Amino acid sequence: MDKTALITGITGQDGYYLSKFLLNKGYTVYGMYRRTSQDPLLNINNFNGNLKLTEGDVTDMGSLLNIIKEIQPDEIYNLAAQSFVPSSWTQPISTAKITGLGTLNMLEVIRHVNPKIRFYQASTSELYGKIQETPQTEKTPFYPRSPYGVAKIFAYWTTVNYRESYGIHASNGILFNHESPKRGKQFVTRKITHSVAKIKLGLQDFFEIGNLNAKRDWGYAGDYVESMWMMLQQDQPGDYVIATGDTHSVREFIEESFRVVGMDIEWEGNGLDEVGKVDGKIVVKVNAKFYRPAEVDILIGSPKKAIDNLGWDPTKTKFKELVRMMVESDVKELSEKGLGDIDRGHLDANDSDSIYKCS
Secondary structure, three states: OOOEEEEEOOOOHHHHHHHHHHHHOOOEEEEEEOOOOOOOOHHHHHHHHHOEEEEOOOOOHHHHHHHHHHHOOOEEEEOOOOOOHHHHHHOHHHHHHHHHHHHHHHHHHHHHHOOOOEEEEEEEHHHOOOOOOOOEOOOOOOOOOOHHHHHHHHHHHHHHHHHHHHOOOEEEEEEOOEEOOOOOOOOHHHHHHHHHHHHHOOOOOOEEEOOOOOEEOOEEHHHHHHHHHHHHOOOOOOEEEEOOOOOEEHHHHHHHHHHHOOOOOEEEOOHHHOEEEEOOEEEEEEOHHHOOOOOOOEOOEOOHHHHHHHOOOOOOOOHHHHHHHHHHHHHHHHHHHOOOOOOOOOOOHHHHOOOOOOO
């Protein structure tokens, strides 16, 4: 397939899986990344040779203009965002600029350089926030509960407006929670699996969590990126909910993670005093600091439109398979690292500083 794609936000989980997917389809893939104090290319180092990288920033229209003029992509996948919900409360302006205005900058450049470029916008189930109906569909009213969700709404409607006003093939993928071994350790699912692996290996005694009863529609990121590509292959653009249609609580995710390593957890107490124990030893504690200022209790999406129109299959990877994949990957990674530099019974920075988020 002789096509060129530009992926912004290449360094994240979705950028990793989407890059692999497009490269396997024969695309020439450019990944745009923003310079940071840490290695931004950690996720994609293993196939850097096949991926063309370019430094840029969605908040800098000049850099976008130069990149798109030079690359002349057929498709652009805009995954760039400040995507960590708790940080959107402490950095709301930065979140608005990157997550919201960054999308506007991208569409403006497309409009002026080549309006035939097909555009995918990474939307999110956080648009629904305080849910107005269950399950959530493409027609469910939005009610965001964080600055991140508000910024994503701006990006969503900007995409719709540029599609309708300028005829750009621009689509929104309203992706519900999707996880993988490449998920950042600050996100609740990876925090859980990484902590469970460390507890199993005797490197950590316990971890702390927020709302155990929050429910999410969790799928596998490797499956979800295929839907992004499918949207841009359609004759007409559109907006699609990408979800499994199934929901599980944070509590269930923890229980299944321990089950993978042969440990059965039992719960005692209520509310902030609730703890999880294995063989009488506390391995999970609830901490109020990991609750959101405005809680989102349940999210569950209906993928019917994506199934009917795109032919996308939400059933490839089941919940238990996903959890097993993540836990086993973390056990393997920790086992291969050499663990002498980790003190038993102490949380490392990723565990102690993680803020509870479910998307």
